[in-house]
Amino acid sequence: xxxxxxxxxxxxxVATVAAVTGLNAVHSLLYLIVSFLAVALIFFTLGAPVxxxxxxIIYAGAIIVLFIFVVMILNxxxxxxxxxxxxxxxxxxxxxxxxxxxxxxxxxxxxFQQTVHHLPGAGPIQPQDLGATLFxxxxxxxxxxxxxxxxxxxxxxxxxxxxxxxxTAQERQEPVDAGARR
Amino acid sequence: MASIPMEQGLLLAGVxxxxxxxxxxxxxxxxxVLLSLEVMxxxxxxxxxxxxxxxxxxxxxxxFLFILTMAAAEVSVGLALVLQLHRLFKTLDVDAADRxxx
Numbered sequence: 302x303x304x305x306x307x308x309x310x311x312x313x314x315v316a317t318v319a320a321v322t323g324l325n326a327v328h329s330l331l332y333l334i335v336s337f338l339a340v341a342l343i344f345f346t347l348g349a350p351v352x353x354x355x356x357x358i359i360y361a362g363a364i365i366v367l368f369i370f371v372v373m374i375l376n377x378x379x380x381x382x383x384x385x386x387x388x389x390x391x392x393x394x395x396x397x398x399x400x401x402x403x404x405x406x407x408x409x410x411x412x413f414q415q416t417v418h419h420l421p422g423a424g425p426i427q428p429q430d431l432g433a434t435l436f437x438x439x440x441x442x443x444x445x446x447x448x449x450x451x452x453x454x455x456x457x458x459x460x461x462x463x464x465x466x467x468x469t470a471q472e473r474q475e476p477v478d479a480g481a482r483r
Numbered sequence: 484m485a486s487i488p489m490e491q492g493l494l495l496a497g498v499x500x501x502x503x504x505x506x507x508x509x510x511x512x513x514x515x516v517l518l519s520l521e522v523m524x525x526x527x528x529x530x531x532x533x534x535x536x537x538x539x540x541x542x543x544x545x546x547f548l549f550i551l552t553m554a555a556a557e558v559s560v561g562l563a564l565v566l567q568l569h570r571l572f573k574t575l576d577v578d579a580a581d582r583x584x585x
Binding site for chain 2: 302303306310313314317318320321322323326329330333336337340343344346347348349351352355356359360363364367368371372374375377381385388389393394397398400401402404405408409412413415424426430431433434435439442446449450452453454456457458459460461463
């Protein structure tokens with residue numbers, strides 16, 4: 302099982318790099334699916350089978366499908382790839398990547414400073430323990446999560462609504478009028 | 484059931500998080516920025532799972548569920564904003580919307 306962990310972590314890192322640096326949005330999303338599946342396998346080896354299933358269903362399923370729907374609605378083609386080539390020139394990566402690598406080095410340094418080394422995991426966590434904890438001490442969190450989802454639903458509906466042409470023109474007009482009145 | 488030292492799991496979470504952070508900093512296309520944000524959230528969730536595995540407590544997995552919920556809500560609002568941006572400015576460049584006025 303250790304080999305599974307190491308192989309899938311390499312796959313996850315490679316796929317994530319390919320997803321973040323890609324030019325074509327759909328190709329990047331497919332790499333991201335591979336990355337999420339690899340992370341799901343890692344969850345499975347780390348004794349979290351329920352979370353592994355949720356990773357596949359919600360991340361690799363629902364969220365990526367949402368992305369793909371938006372890419373389909375926008376109907377990006379070869380023009381978008383050309384535009385991406387112009388937007389992301391190679392030397393743009395140097396500064397942010399260097400700074401992020403500095404943070405990464407600090408993180409690794411702090412992580413391996415700890416005296417507790419090579420302690421293996423305490424064993425898999427049973428789904429019933431997860432459920433008992435989720436609906437026991439974390440009940441308030443579950444309620445708040447439902448509120449967040451409701452807010453997300455209403456917000457997405459409001460923002461994604463296609464406005465009538467005259468309504469948009471009116472909104473464009475209003476700030477100018479307000480400034481003139483002042 | 485693997486026996487992975489906690490440091491290595493956290494190291495993987497850190498690497499994924501840094502890749503996502505670099506993507507957020509570099510990309511100009513808003514779809515790729517949102518995609519990198521998803522990578523970062525997923526890495527944070529991985530760190531929780533690794534910690535929960537180390538101590539044998541279900542709390543890490545509970546926190547992952549909350550991160551999952553938050554990511555789903557965030558991405559739905561974010562993609563609605565992408566649609567609005569494309570509708571108003573006919574571009575996906577995040578720099579097009581730096582005036583905070585539609």
